[in-house]
Amino acid sequence: MKWPTAKLGYTAAGMTVLAAALAPFLLMGMFAKGFTKLGLHVDEMYSGGPIVRTIQAEGYTIGIHRTVYPHFWQTEKPFVQLDWKPVAGLPEHVCDVVNVDSAVAADGYGQQELRVSFDVPKDPKTPLHVNVEALNPRFQAMRNVGKPKFSELIVRVDDAILVRVPLTEPR
């Protein structure tokens, strides 16, 4: 009988049973907390990246996100996400000129970069389509676009309408 290893084995087995008993009360909470503390974030291709500036318009705001660049061989283009919200504050037809990089307002002050226009249907299930006129060649124009790609779309998410405008050049 290999006593030292056998004792170690039974001790480890006993601790495993104990770990099972503690899992819902202690272990899972500890592991979940540890995971959140790793500082990981969901890929910005999905989340759209953080908002870097907000433009106040009449009855609504336009949130401008940081430019998102694809990683490695990700099959999407770099893009900028713009959020119009709240949906209830939007007119039936939105047409805004947005300066993505350094604008202070949606009314054309500063360097004009994009003219974004779309209808806001009352039924939230009605598909959205957007036209984007690129006033700066850095951006790609979009004509009657729905939601074909993560980097090129218009969608309604909760109380906002999000438009993602692709950039013409890589980083």
Place this chain on the structure above:
Amino acid sequence: MGNAGCTVYPGKMQPRSWGKALLLTLPIALWSLFMAMRGLMQPQRAMQIASGVTAAFMIVLFYLMMKTASTYRWRRWFFVALGVLFPIGFIHNVMVLRGSMGIPIEEMIAGRTPFCFLPIPLLILPAALTKTLVFPGSILPGGGMAGGGMAMMVALWLAITLVVGKGWCSYACFFGGIEEGMAALPKKAQWKKLDPRYRLVPWAVLLAMVLLSLALFEPAYCMWLCPFKAVSEYVAARNTVGLVQNGIFVVLFGALVIVLPVLTKKRTQCTFLCPFGAFQSIFNKTSVFDIKIDRTVCSPCVLCQKSCPTMSLTDESIKKGETLLSCMKCGACVDACPKGAAVWHIKGTEVSVKPERARLMFLYAAWAMAAMFGGSIITGGLETLLHYVI
């Protein structure tokens, strides 16, 4: 209880008296009732009944494991119930919340894609290199179908893996039960000659999917190969590529989860495709419990090899007295061995010295996890069914 007319082998565990079996079941009975407590205290009658039935189900199965000294036979009831009731509860929730099994792009952007354990190995490299999770979910509870978020699923996986290692595939995986149920249907396998080299395919799939997920920065397995998308959810097809992806899911599900298990009596998806199963095999090295073949008793009749649902026993491994790394501790070989040569074992101890103690310690740990995780899923599925009755 007599054994008249039967050959009794010294290594084979004999059935227990009902009193002793009841006593051994007591800790699990208390645990199962504790796990069901939250559901029992809910105001909805369907939830109360579902929680009570689940607790009773888990207790009865454990009692039968103690009474008959058989593991696989009773564990399979739990596992098949888990596999059948998971899609019922899940699809119902998806239909109520979204009206479709297809995940619209809006839900992905909002981080409300439910996160199951299968993409975990695919996320490791991108997370390590760029601190980015290549999955359209939320780290914390994100509302809708996001459930408890990725952190909770990862925590559950870590806790259960710490306890049972690769046993995850027998006591926690809510997909494996479907093919185990299909494999249980025929009395005999139609296809008996399976090339053992195919067992290496999951490792190749794991390597390919991990590298592809890093290169394309997307959960490649979920996008292209997961057969269980057919019974859970899938990316809503927006173009031809989406249609092709959904076609692959359906074909793989039909072939590996429905048809092949019936023909081979094996868990073919787990054996020949699942990259998560291959990844989980690594944790058999860290788990203290395993299965051994006592060479002093073994004839060998290879009944253990034939009964193994994942082909984790070969002639060579039997000669060495051990299972392969892919063993998921389901107990099929232990139940099948007429001489009690296949035994539960605690690493560091001698083979066949108190194997029932090893089995009991493993089962207490594994069943506690099964009641906690699988039990909640079974309750969810039952509640969904009861909604239509009550």
